[in-house]
Amino acid sequence: MENLKEFMLLFRYPPSNEQPTPVQLLEMHRHWGEFIGTIAMQGKLVSTHQLGFEGKKIHSNQTIEEGQLVAEGQTMGGNMVLRAESIEVASELAKRCPILMMGGTVEVRTVIPMN
Template sequence: MKAEQKFMMIFRFTPNFKYQPTEAEMVQMQEQWGGFIGNIAIQEKLISTYQLGFEGKQIAADLSVSEGILISENKTLGGNMVVKANSLEEATTMAKDCPILKMGGTVEIRTITPMGN
C-alpha cells in the first residue's frame, strides 16, 4: 500500500460584501463546515485547516504595499485545509463534500512539497 501523502485543499469563492447572511444561515454554514471538517478528522486524515479573513495587505515585487485582499476573476481565497490521503484521487473525493461548492465556490487540491529541511 502506498504511503499517505499530504495534500492541500484551497477554497475559493466570490465574496458578496453587500449581503450579510442571517443568523440562521450562519449557523447552517457553521454546521455544514463542522460536519465536513469533522468527517475528515474522524478518519484521522485532517492535519490542519484555516479560514481566512477579509483584512490584509499585498506586497508587490517592487516592495510597494497595497491595502486589501486579492480578488482575481471575482474570486478570493477563503481558506485551506491540509489532509492526508493515499492519492490525489482520494483527496479529490474528500473535497467533493466541501460546503463551499454549494455556495458556487471551488476547491483546488494540490500536492504539498516540503521546503528545506
C-alpha cells in the same frame, strides 16, 4: 494508514457585500463542522485555517496595497491540509466541501515538504 501523502485544499469563493442571516450562518457552520469532522474522524486532517477579511498585498516593487486579492472573480477563504492515498482520493473528499454550495471552488494541490 501508511503511504499517505499530504494535500492542501484551497477554498475560494466569490466576494459579496451581502451578509448571511444568523440562520444561514448557523447552517454554514454546521456544514463546515460536518465536513471537517468527517475528515478528522478518519485520521486524515492535518490542519485547517479560515482567513480573515483584513489583508495586504505586497508587490514585487515593494509597494503595499490594502485588501484581498480577487482573481477570476474569487478570493481565498481558507485552506486545509489533509492526508490521503492519492490526489484522486483527496479530490473525492473535497467534493463534499461546503464552499461549493456557496458557488466557490476547491483546488487540491500536492504538498512538497521543505527540507
